[in-house]
Amino acid sequence: MTDAFASASSTSQARSPRTIAVDNFMRKALRVGDPHDPAQVANALLLRYPDEAERARREQDGLPYSTIPGVVASAAGIGASSAELVQARDDIERDLLTLATSSELKDIRVELVGWGRAIRQLASDGLAAARLALDAVSHDRAMAARRALGDYARLARFLGALNDGTCAYFRRLAQSCDTLAALILVAIGEGLAASGITRSTSMVRVAAGELQSRRNAVIGTLRSLTGSVEAALGQEDWPRGLEAYRNLVRRLDSDGQSDLRSLLEESALAQAMDQLVDLATGASIEGLRELSTASAMLIHRFERLVYYGQVIEVPLDAPVADGPPESPPLTAFISSLQLFVDAFSRMGAGRLLYLARPPIIIYGLYGAGGPDAGAIRLVDLAARRGRVVEMIDCLACCSCEPGTVRAQIMLDYILYSLDRAIDLYAVGTDPDGRGDPERRAAATARLVDLALAERGLNNGPFLIPNQGVPNDPLRAALEELRQVLAAPFAGEARADRLILRELRIGFQAEAQIERLVRSLSPACHFAAVFNYRDGSSLIRSVLGREIVARGGVVDPPLPVQMPAPVASSLASIASERPDFWAGEAEENR
Secondary structure, eight states: OHHHHHHHHHHHHTOOHHHHHHHHHHHHHHOOSOTTOHHHHHHHHHHHOHHHHHHHHHHHTTOOSOOOTTHHHHHHTOOTTHHHHHHHHHHHHHHHHHHHTOGGGGGGHHHHHHHHHHHHHHHHHHHHHHTTTTSHHHHHHHHHHHHHHHHHHHHHHHHHHTOSTTHHHHHHHHHHHHHHHHHHHHHHHHHHHHTTOOTTOOOOOSOHHHHHHHHHHHHHHHHHHHTOSOOOOOTTOOOHHHHHHHHHHHHHHHTTOGGGGGGGSHHHHHHHHHHHHHHHHSOOHHHHHHHHHHHHHHHHHHHHHHHHHHSOOOOTTSOGGGSOOOOHHHHHHHHHHHHHHHTTTOOOOOTTHHHHSOGGGHHHHSOTTOOOHHHHHHHHHHHHHHHHHHHHHHHTTSOOOHHHHHHHHHHHHHHHHHHHHHHHHHHOOOTTSOSHHHHHHTHHHHHHHHHHHOBOGGGOBOOOEETTEEOHHHHHHHHHHHHHHHGGGTTOHHHHHHHHHHHHHHHHHHHHHHHHHHHHSOGGGHHHHBOTTTSOBHHHHHHHHHHHHTTOOOSOOOOOOOOOOHHHHHHHHHHTOOOHHHHHHHHHO
16 A cells, blocks of 8 residues: 555656646546546546437447437436425516516616516526535625625615505515525535535635646746746846745754645645645545545645745844845745635535525434534524514505605615625634624624614604504514624624624615615605715615714725836935825825
8 A cells, every 4th residue: 555655646746747737627627536547537528428428328228329308407407496496486477577567667667677687697597506506616606696686685675665556566576586595595505415515524615727726826936936947137136035945944944844844845845735636626525525634734734834934034123134035936935825725724515504404314414513603593594584574574565654664674774684694604614603704794783783773753763663663573583683693793803893894885885776776766755765965865874874983984995096106206206396196196085
């Protein structure tokens, strides 16, 4: 066994760059772990060309030499939620047809037809990508489609609150969009479960091509650092790369880190990274499971090398000769290596397994450890969302009083924010549920606080009206929801900063949807929602006051600032006049 391992190791080290490029191309195109294994290549070709595979199988079985069209496509569409998908698609078609043929909305019929085309396309793309969520690009496409469906649902509810006669129609469309968005999450979980993913399985959320590019960047910067790249130094150039490399090697020797010196050899570093690339991009569940253990120690070695490469600094109060010089080649090498390490830093298998599969079969099939804290909170949020939206829809369209319209729009915005919180928990990977996505989700809890504290009509408390009577069950449900989202991060400074960032993003995004709502809805309720004097609105006013109270600014982001050209700066210094570029930047500010 030792001889076999040594043989495999020597073969990997002896591969030429051109051979490595061909192997990587085959991994990317055919999704195989070992391009030199004929069985893997043959199976990958059969999967890539299903019609030819079916024709060959029928020929081997002595059946007519023909292909049955649609067999593979129809089999791929069969899943545990196929009946729900058929019902959801039928519901969305009925709702879109009702809105497009409503006489009350004939003035915006063309816009509604455009809505229908976009929603159908989003649903098709999102569900198709969700079935292939094992691939990082497909996973991101599915989550993007879910986010866009949520935006359409929010827009439909906003318009429904401002259209008395068709309020129920718009809210039914929003409900159908929410159902399709939820089925995308379920389809992702089912796709992962069908592939054999468990809680312990590592999943690299980086596309195979990008991961290979990061690997090549590390090798390229290492060559520049060690001087293996043939480049003649000019009369005024200094060997900063070689000097930094010498200091790094000396630092590793003096600190007893001789095991890291092997990573400074191109062949050893390439072999170590190729092991991770092969496991991550081989489209093999066994490879991904191996990655969870194989990457742990190897990534730790990379992180130690990054640390030692960063600690070589020039003392600020020391002469240049007393410290090692700053080295752009070393910085480039450390930065590219850290970029490669970042792809493996968070490799959780995903919490959507616990939304897609029944809880009673989770133990034993999808990891003995069970759901982590974040997954438990995600399932709890999904259940609470159903109860909250049911009560909110019950209050909708009950009257056209300004107070009711304000309450409905605020509640719909909380519901929209809750969907975004569920998305953040769905992509979180921290086993304790205390990562940055979970902290950003706590912004929904703050929105609940703002809604319950908002002053309504006649300067009275914002009581979530139902014919003038406060709705205690809904208030209690919102209080419980706020507690689930905010309790883990109470008083945490980092969570406060991320919440402020989320509020600013929401403030800037609200301006876009409000312009569309103004153009598609009657103006009879505008006085309760929009303020013509200062151009503000209910949602932006609430968000703006909270942003200012937290020490932030609500202004749009500044344009990209370019530094002044060297000639312009030198001319300004020589003539002792203000720099034109600096003045323009100050004016933009």
